[in-house]
Amino acid sequence: MPGRADLGRRGRFGGVVVAPEYRLAPEHPAPAAGEDCLAALTWAAEHAADYGADPGRIVVVGPSGGGGLAACLALAARDRGGPRALGYLLDYPMLDDRTGLVGPDGAVQPPSARQYPDDGLWPAHWNDWAWEQILPGRRGDPAVSAHDAAGRAVDQPGGLVGLPPVFLSVAGAETFRDEVVAFASALWRDGGDCELHVWPGATHAMEYVSATWLRDGLETSRLSWLTRLLRPEEPCINLARVVEEGTFPTITLGAAGRG
Template sequence: MTSRHLVDPELLGLLDREDWLDLDAAALPSARARLAALTAASAAPGIAPEVVHVARGDAPPLALRIFRPPAPAATPCPAVYEIHGGGFVLGSAAMSDIANAARAIRHGCVVVSVDYRLAPEAPFPAPLEDCHAGLVWLAANAAMLAIDPARIVIVGESAGGGLAAALAMLVRDRGGPAPAGQFLTYPMLDHRTGTADDPYANPVTGEFRWNRASNRFGWAAMRGADEIAAARLPWFSPARATDLAGLPPTFIAVGALDLFLDEDMAFAALLWQAGVEVEAHVYPGAFHGFDLVAEAGVARRFRQDADRALARMLGASLHQGVATA
């Protein structure tokens, strides 16, 4: 069964471009090289990032990319902590530079993005621990960065959204630093999706851009050779959590044709049932990565919804007239 007839007509052109369908170990090096080349060829961001390397004892230094608003406020400003996507196996913090610079300008906030280690070379829990170390550094250096540590919002896209959701649970369980919100764009939350144990098996999702085969590979790479203990399963696969109480206000956005539609909406429902404030959006005709077609009406609606929600979480005013990414 094909879902092409359900695709928003303004998005059809993206389906003719290269994507990451049927990603596996053999295809991974070339996929990484293509994505690195696309990142290198991207336009310069509106603000040049400052790159810091955080020493961590036996662990390798952690690279963080910092974007400061062009007009610093008289009082500490809010902060965004961004975690990039890539199925746990692709990408880098640099590929979010344009979007993160735009966030800093638009919201008058400091944005810090984390260059976490990728699977399969560094499976769970290494990527999550990298994300945790970066958030701890951000909160500990609030005075130097002129931010309010009580107004840090965790932002993640796709696999980065899954890591953001896991990080929110991890810091809750470890006792901080507590984020003011979690902002999840088509997050990758459930390791069962696309497997024989898939609890959703929606016939009209996952045909385009990120499919079941790629999803199985990404999760297998993240799992590595070790079994995941039951107590740590929510930090690995957030959809498997049974206790979502005490998590911060949450924004979730996903396309109606995205492979992650059902797991994202199920996660939103569990958050609501746990008494967590949730804003959830499903965009008709949209598949994974639909917002790359920036001029499409559905992508514009997503950006408007996302801007308003992020401003509320940050407790900041939008700087009108500045384009967002």
């Protein structure tokens, strides 16, 4: 793979962390970073056993611009026969190059881009600048691929079919809010497994700049999702608890099994 990978063992799940480097715009515009991410995922799957890891239990994590790249990676891996990750954890991802552009009605789209142009950590003019570096001369072009801007897959029914489970978080008071919500809705439309958290009153990268309860809430939500992904609970355990407590007297384990 291009660049190098920093590897380490940490965290409550005892996993191996692979932190790949990828080429950066403007020197290397799209699709360079996406190609490097796919190479990193392929390398991780091929070499997981060398580090005592399970290649079938890879979780891809990315915040902000890295979250956008991770979403593009999910689509590229699906479409190009790459390794299938177990899940994707995307915090406030940068998904759609059209966010902040003027729509047919003459207004900046989507509403969140109009409402929160001055979000302190990621204001609209930074977002505009970043997309111009990634897609020089192509931003907003109908031909932009979902492999370069994952939000484009929202436009096509079935565009997000077949992806692994996805965790999405976004702030209620940031430019990315509506594109992330649209991406979650399209995942559900296409039969996907998606958990979405929209944090009220928060801004971009909320765990660094917002209230403590937002930081703690986001971390708790992440760990809950990861725990259920990596250590899924057998559904009958909860059913047995309901039967034992007698909450619904007509439900029995035998009747549930016949259903």
